[in-house]
Amino acid sequence: xxTYEPExxxxxxxxxxxATTRAHRERAIRAAGWNPCLLRAEDVHIDLFTDSGTNAxxxxxxxxxxxxxxxxxxxxxxxxxxxxxxxxxxxxxxxxVHQGRGGEAILSRCLLGPGTHVPGNMYFPTTRAHQELNGAxxxxxxxxxxxxxxxxxxxxxxxxxxxxxxLVEEVGADAIPCVSVAATVNMAGGQPxxxxxxxxxxxLAHAHGIPVFLDAARAVExxxxxxxxxxxxxxxxxxxxxxxxxxxxxxxxxxxxxxxLANIGGWVGxxxxxxxxxxxxxxxxxxxxxxxxxxxxxxxxxxxQGIAESVDEEHIRSRVAQVEYLGARLRNAGVPVVxxxxxxxxxxDAAATLPHIPRGQFPGQTxxxxxxxxxxxxxxxxxxxxxxxxPRTGDNRTPALELLRLAVPRRVYTRCHIDHVADSxxxxxxxxxxxxxxxxxxxxxxxxxxxxxxxxxxGGESIFGRS
Ligand code: F0G
Numbered sequence: 517x518x519t520y521e522p523e524x525x526x527x528x529x530x531x532x533x534x535a536t537t538r539a540h541r542e543r544a545i546r547a548a549g550w551n552p553c554l555l556r557a558e559d560v561h562i563d564l565f566t567d568s569g570t571n572a573x574x575x576x577x578x579x580x581x582x583x584x585x586x587x588x589x590x591x592x593x594x595x596x597x598x599x600x601x602x603x604x605x606x607x608x609x610x611x612x613v614h615q616g617r618g619g620e621a622i623l624s625r626c627l628l629g630p631g632t633h634v635p636g637n638m639y640f641p642t643t644r645a646h647q648e649l650n651g652a653x654x655x656x657x658x659x660x661x662x663x664x665x666x667x668x669x670x671x672x673x674x675x676x677x678x679x680x681x682x683l684v685e686e687v688g689a690d691a692i693p694c695v696s697v698a699a700t701v702n703m704a705g706g707q708p709x710x711x712x713x714x715x716x717x718x719x720l721a722h723a724h725g726i727p728v729f730l731d732a733a734r735a736v737e738x739x740x741x742x743x744x745x746x747x748x749x750x751x752x753x754x755x756x757x758x759x760x761x762x763x764x765x766x767x768x769x770x771x772x773x774x775x776x777l778a779n780i781g782g783w784v785g786x787x788x789x790x791x792x793x794x795x796x797x798x799x800x801x802x803x804x805x806x807x808x809x810x811x812x813x814x815x816x817x818x819x820x821q822g823i824a825e826s827v828d829e830e831h832i833r834s835r836v837a838q839v840e841y842l843g844a845r846l847r848n849a850g851v852p853v854v855x856x857x858x859x860x861x862x863x864x865d866a867a868a869t870l871p872h873i874p875r876g877q878f879p880g881q882t883x884x885x886x887x888x889x890x891x892x893x894x895x896x897x898x899x900x901x902x903x904x905x906x907p908r909t910g911d912n913r914t915p916a917l918e919l920l921r922l923a924v925p926r927r928v929y930t931r932c933h934i935d936h937v938a939d940s941x942x943x944x945x946x947x948x949x950x951x952x953x954x955x956x957x958x959x960x961x962x963x964x965x966x967x968x969x970x971x972x973x974x975g976g977e978s979i980f981g982r983s
Contacts, residue, residue, distance in 0.1 A: 520841050524830040525927055528575060535561050541889050542978075549970025550885045550955050550979070552894045561892030562933050563925075567860045569615075569773035569780055570925035573818060577777065580821040584814025589805055593813035593820075597783065600820035604755065604827060605732065605762045605770075607785025609792035613803050614810025616733055616771025617642040619784040621649075622798040623729065623769055626791065627693040628652040635683050636696040637675050638662055638703045641902055641964055643696060643731060643769075648907050649963075652693075655683050662704040663916035665854045665865045670745040672707035672856075673700055673738070675717045689724035698731035699738035699761055703898055705919065706734065706839075706858020708741035711749065711760050718764035727766035727788075735761055735768075736775040736826045737859030740836055755827040767791070774860065777822030777926060781815045835859075838934060839924050845938035851945045860923055864941060866899060867918035869948055875900060875914055877954020877974045883920040883944070885971075885979060886951050891940020895922045902966045952981030 536544075536559060548554035557563060563570065585592040598610040613619040620643050628634065630651035636643070637658040644654045657679040661669035675697065684692060697717060701707045718728045739757035742749050749757055762768060766788065772781040784799075786792045796806040803810040811819075825831055836859055843857035852868035866880040873879040880899035887893050896902075899918035906913055922937065944951075953975030961968045973979050 520837060520931060521834065523838075523927075523930075524834050525574070533561060534558075536892055538889060541892060545885050545888055549958060550881070550973070551966075551969055551971060552884050552888050552896065553967050554970070555888070555894065560888070560894045562929065562937050563894050564861075564922040564937060565894045565896050567774060567923040567925050568771065569778070570928065571773070571777045571779065571822075572925070572927040573777065573779070573822070574825060574927075576825070577818045577821045580817040581814040584812060584817050586813045588808070590807050591813045591816070593816040594807040596820045597816040600823045601783055601785055604758060604823050605735075605768060605785055606759050607762065607767060607787060609786040609789065611784045611786070611792065611795050611799050611806055612809030612811055612816060613782045613784060613799060615773060615780060616731075616769060616782045617646065618803050618810060619769040619771075619782050620646040622795055622802060623767075623784060624650040624652070625798055626794045629693075631691065633683065633687045633692050634694060634696050635675075635680055635692065637673050637698055637709060638701050640698060640702050640731065641904070641966070643698075645963055647696070657683060658701065658704070662701065662707060665705075665852070665863075665868070665917060665919075668855055670708075670741075670856065671710040671713060672704050673698065673709035674713040675709070677713075677716060677720060680717065680720060684724055684726075689726055692724075692726050694766075695721045695726055695728045696731065697728060697765075698733075699735045700741070700859050702734070702860075703902070703915075704858075704917070705854035705863040705921070706737065706860045707856075708738040708745075708859065710746045711742055711757065712746065714761060715764045728764070730762060730765045730768040731770070732762065732768040732785075733771040733774040734859055736832060737836060739827075740832045741859065753827075754829055754832055758827060772819040772822065775826045776819050777826055778815065778819045781811045781819050783809070783819075835926050838929075838931075841931070842922065842924065842934050842938055845935070846941055849938075849942045849945070851941055854917070854919065862922045862924075863898065863917075863919040864895075864922070865918070866897075866920045869945060870951060870954075873951070873954040875918065876912075877956060878971075879954060880918045880920050881971060882951060882954045882979050885955070887920065887940060887944050889980070890944050890947070891936070893922075893937050893940045895920050897921075897966060901969065904963075904965055950980050953979045955979065
């Protein structure tokens with residue numbers, strides 16, 4: 517059984533949240549087209565939709581806000597952020613962006629074009645969407661274990677070097693402008709990549725003249741897992757391991773809304789001065805001047821302070837332990853969950869929970885809606901809806917993993933809240949036979965459809981047989 521030590525913080529300010537009745541939630545989810553993303557947040561009791569931008573800032577971050585320099589050009593706060601990134605991630609060139617996908621859009625515009633290919637460890641929807649929008653084809657070269665929810669592989673974010681090698685041989689290094697690797701891998705359930713594997717990926721790619729860019733939104737959580745699991749790293753600090761992860765890479769695209777403990781923002785870190793100039797030029801058009809990139813000066817101050825706090829060992833231990841506690845409660849109650857538990861989330865295997873719902877009726881989306889109705893808890897589908905359609909064929913993709921993701925915001929919820937979540941998921945699991953219908957699209961947006969899609973129960977009025 518996992519331990520749950522006291523959190524290394526106490527609460528200085530509170531934000532009221534409210535429980536609602538099941539009847540209220542049934543009305544709300546219908547009005548939201550059975551998509552929890554379209555609910556009003558005030559209709560949600562415990563919100564595990566995402567860990568992105570939902571973190572609680574510390575007293576030091578709030579006081580850092582007051583130091584924000586709002587100069588249009590050359591704000592002091594930019595240099596504070598630049599220094600924090602250089603110190604903790606080691607990239608000499610830092611370009612601020614309004615959030616992660618802003619950086620993804622810019623880097624994709626700079627590097628990719630029609631007919632190019634991008635290998636990566638699984639995919640993230642916004643990252644792949646920008647790669648595809650710029651004409652590239654994404655190739656998943658993650659280890660097979662990542663697609664197996666019950667595999668206990670300690671580094672399910674690792675790249676299968678044979679798959680990467682085979683792709684280079686098949687399409688040629690010239691057609692691969694970059695490798696795009698994430699630490700941790702969100703869509704696999706927050707699974708880490710080992711330092712050894714990432715270093716080997718960089719060696720292989722560099723031998724063919726291909727740069728490697730890291731999605732480092734949750735690289736601190738990744739570093740924590742390296743410390744626990746990768747031989748030779750147990751004595752190193754999380755800060756040192758973070759450096760080791762970034763060291764062999766050519767740059768990083770980062771959403772500061774995750775590990776960075778901020779509510780908004782992001783940055784691109786680069787080693788190559790020429791590429792940095794091109795990225796700054798694109799940032800100017802799409803984000804803002806290269807010393808604010810769509811953020812206020814105070815946002816950059818909050819991120820700089822958040823980066824420093826993110827590598828604190830007490831913080832990261834407690835953060836991951838809370839996720840693990842939720843996972844252990846579910847596993848012990850017989851709920852099928854992705855193993856090992858991830859850094860930022862616990863993922864329920866929706867296909868295993870609802871085997872009677874066909875994949876074409878989106879078991880993950882159905883389970884997300886059911887959990888909201890039963891417990892007032894909001895999670896997000898990570899399966900067929902999120903995977904979208906193949907841009908060439910127009911067919912629905914059917915990923916191996918069909919999940920309901922419960923992402924835990926940092927420093928926000930107490931153990932009682934987490935227990936409520938666990939009790940609700942366990943109840944849904946115990947009463948899963950009552951979920952008799954899946955969902956079909958009533959409105960399907962062309963890109964990143966999971967955010968704005970609307971659904972209708974496939975079998976009538978409701979997903980629940982008895983209501
Ligand atoms: N990369 C990863 C691995 C992410 O998880 C996200 C966002 C992004 C990039 C994009 O960053 O939101 O700042 O533009 N993930 C959120 C989530 C939305 O809920 O997983 P962004």
